Amino acid sequence: MTLHIDTAQRRARLAVRHGLAGPVHPRKTAEEVASDLVALHATDPATVHLSVAARLHRPLVADLEEALYERRSLLRMLGMRRTMFVVPSGFAAVVQAGATRAVAAEQRRLLLKHLAECGVGDAAWLEDVSESAYEALRRRGSATAAQLAADEPRLRSQLVFPQGTQYVTSRILFLLAADGRIVRGRPVGTWISSQYAWSCLPDWLPEPMPELDPAAARTELARAWLARFGPGTTADLKWWTGWTMTHTKAALRDLAAVEVSLDGGETGWVLPDDTAPVDDPGPWVALLPGLDPTVMGFQSRLWYLGQHAPALFDRTGNAGPTIWSGGRIVGGWGQQASGRVATEFTEDVTPAVRKAVARAADELQGWLGGARVTPRFRAPLERKLSDLAGTVVP
Numbered sequence: 001m002t003l004h005i006d007t008a009q010r011r012a013r014l015a016v017r018h019g020l021a022g023p024v025h026p027r028k029t030a031e032e033v034a035s036d037l038v039a040l041h042a043t044d045p046a047t048v049h050l051s052v053a054a055r056l057h058r059p060l061v062a063d064l065e066e067a068l069y070e071r072r073s074l075l076r077m078l079g080m081r082r083t084m085f086v087v088p089s090g091f092a093a094v095v096q097a098g099a100t101r102a103v104a105a106e107q108r109r110l111l112l113k114h115l116a117e118c119g120v121g122d123a124a125w126l127e128d129v130s131e132s133a134y135e136a137l138r139r140r141g142s143a144t145a146a147q148l149a150a151d152e153p154r155l156r157s158q159l160v161f162p163q164g165t166q167y168v169t170s171r172i173l174f175l176l177a178a179d180g181r182i183v184r185g186r187p188v189g190t191w192i193s194s195q196y197a198w199s200c201l202p203d204w205l206p207e208p209m210p211e212l213d214p215a216a217a218r219t220e221l222a223r224a225w226l227a228r229f230g231p232g233t234t235a236d237l238k239w240w241t242g243w244t245m246t247h248t249k250a251a252l253r254d255l256a257a258v259e260v261s262l263d264g265g266e267t268g269w270v271l272p273d274d275t276a277p278v279d280d281p282g283p284w285v286a287l288l289p290g291l292d293p294t295v296m297g298f299q300s301r302l303w304y305l306g307q308h309a310p311a312l313f314d315r316t317g318n319a320g321p322t323i324w325s326g327g328r329i330v331g332g333w334g335q336q337a338s339g340r341v342a343t344e345f346t347e348d349v350t351p352a353v354r355k356a357v358a359r360a361a362d363e364l365q366g367w368l369g370g371a372r373v374t375p376r377f378r379a380p381l382e383r384k385l386s387d388l389a390g391t392v393v394p
Helices: 007-017 030-036 045-056 061-069 089-117 123-140 145-151 169-178 214-229 234-241 245-254 351-368 380-387
Strands: 003-005 074-078 084-088 158-161 164-167 182-187 196-200 258-262 267-270 285-288 322-325 328-335 341-345
Touching: 003 267, 007 214, 030 045, 030 061, 030 074, 030 084, 045 061, 045 285, 045 351, 061 074, 061 182, 074 089, 074 169, 074 182, 084 089, 089 123, 089 158, 089 169, 089 214, 123 145, 123 169, 123 196, 145 169, 164 169, 169 182, 214 234, 214 245, 234 245, 234 267, 285 351, 322 351, 328 351, 328 380, 341 351, 341 380
Parallel strands: 003 258
Antiparallel strands: 074 084, 158 164, 182 196, 258 267, 285 322, 322 328, 328 341
């Protein structure tokens, strides 16, 4: 008989395993939060900090920067779906072999196509420029894209398309990063800056990143996702990883994943040792940033998002800042020019939830201090709240 896991149990699992409910652990680290979430979304630099702060309820800019740039126990890297993530350094090889390597191959084919179409160069030209840029970075130790382009002028070559012109600089550095050769180091500016200095990966990590078998790495990546996000559907795992359906089904088969039925008639999967129920953690609320890993962990989001996607996601499916209560999204938030965190509910909630959200907004506002955070991908409700001049929306 197929095990059934209802929506209430899915929400309880997400709350506990993502550190959103239950007791606050005062000595828990940013590295542990990253591991709990498999990977922290890092396309928007602020998301990394705000996602960790939402779980640990304390400012962690200095701790995170130390983990990223001093201890280097966290690594910023390209990963699933050609997206930027921050992952525990010990897990980076799994992401590299299980997801990033395929991204690199696809993007190399696309760049070679564009180089040929624009009359810039061929595969030999790309190889030569890439090696020259890498050697320039190795000599400098650390450098911005502009500094590398000054050392290797061919990085300023232009791709001219009908819709506009772009330099090859970012695309060649993208490939070097996707190949696991270079890494984004410290930001050029504050913790919310999206510009970084680059370093050679062998100089950055204390030990070389091991080369893993891609199929074995995909299995380990699927194991990590199921352990933290399961139960999830085949479509959820395929979307989150960016894999083909063939690779997705193979990873589930290699894990001997257990099929379960979900509310709404969907079929999901859990690990063989994860069939026991999780206790209800009780009432909880959280203000999560745009692109938070919890929000972006699934393709099918109805069970926690409801009908709120038009207000809380942009047109390409990027999540804006959200308010959570008891395992589901009930509203959104935005930061005004004054620094005030404004909230709005997208459905009726109890007075107790309103009070808890108000406290969470005050906590977040205090944590941000004078920092003004504007999400890179802006949802309609966040835009509305950010433009308000007054008080918190009821």
